Amino acid sequence: MTDRRFEMYQYRQALVRMRQGESDRQINATGLMGRRTLGTLRKQAEEQGWLDPTRSLPPDHELAAVLQRPKPTHIQAQSSLEPYRSLVEKWSTEGIDGTTIHAALKRRHQYTGSYSSVRRFLQSLAEKTPRVATVLEFAPGNVAQVDLGKGPQIIDVHTGEIFKTWVFVMVLAWSRHQYAELVRD
Numbered sequence: 001m002t003d004r005r006f007e008m009y010q011y012r013q014a015l016v017r018m019r020q021g022e023s024d025r026q027i028n029a030t031g032l033m034g035r036r037t038l039g040t041l042r043k044q045a046e047e048q049g050w051l052d053p054t055r056s057l058p059p060d061h062e063l064a065a066v067l068q069r070p071k072p073t074h075i076q077a078q079s080s081l082e083p084y085r086s087l088v089e090k091w092s093t094e095g096i097d098g099t100t101i102h103a104a105l106k107r108r109h110q111y112t113g114s115y116s117s118v119r120r121f122l123q124s125l126a127e128k129t130p131r132v133a134t135v136l137e138f139a140p141g142n143v144a145q146v147d148l149g150k151g152p153q154i155i156d157v158h159t160g161e162i163f164k165t166w167v168f169v170m171v172l173a174w175s176r177h178q179y180a181e182l183v184r185d
Contacts, residue, residue, distance in 0.1 A: 008060045011067060014041055019053050041067070080113040081105075081121045088118070089125060098122050136173070143173035151182055 010032055017027045024038040033041075044066055045051050050058065057063075081088055084105060091101050102118040105111035151165035169180045 005060075008063055011041065011063055012057060012060075014038060015045055015050055015057055018042060018045060019051055079121050079124075080111075080117055084109065084111070088121060092122055092125055138173040140174045141172075145171045145173060 014027055014032055017030075017032075018041075024035050024042060027033070027038055028035045042051075048058075048066060049055060088101060088105075091104070096104075098118050099115060101122070102111075102115045105113075105118070147169045149167050149169070151167045153162050154165055155162050163184060166183050166185070167180060168183050169178065171178045
């Protein structure tokens with residue numbers, strides 16, 4: 001039985017019990033449905049004349065049409081950052097971090113909202129503005145990317161001296177071949 005058919009079955013059973021003179025409290029005790037729902041159903045049943053035992057109950061499609069619950073509307077509160085929208089958008093496109101934006105708003109504009117508000121606002125902006133990736137094309141041997149990062153400390157086996165190292169990395173842009181070397185300076 002589908003959920004909608006089961007729901008109609010429950011309404012129909014509650015209506016039959018109401019026609020037999022049972023109270024909302026008694027029907028609720030059976031576990032059929034809650035008292036609030038029963039109260040609403042009873043009110044609608046009285047308006048429609050469904051509680052008259054001389055009349056037959058309406059078909060499911062008529063019950064559904066009258067008993068159809070309105071879909072909940074989600075009212076979204078306006079963000080406390082709305083007055084600063086253009087400023088936050090500008091900072092965001094410049095790559096400024098959310099914590100820095102929050103601190104700047106507090107310091108410069110006496111913003112009293114939380115960092116979480118800033119984070120949610122930035123997430124909503126990110127959903128609206130997709131990131132665009134650009135593929136850069138280079139001719140062979142034309143471009144290389146170079147980076148230098150801190151490496152491990154190494155002990156000289158002959159002298160016992162501990163010295164710092166660095167990792168030199170070069171990647172050729174066209175072929176993506178990589179060269180890495182551990183260097184002392």
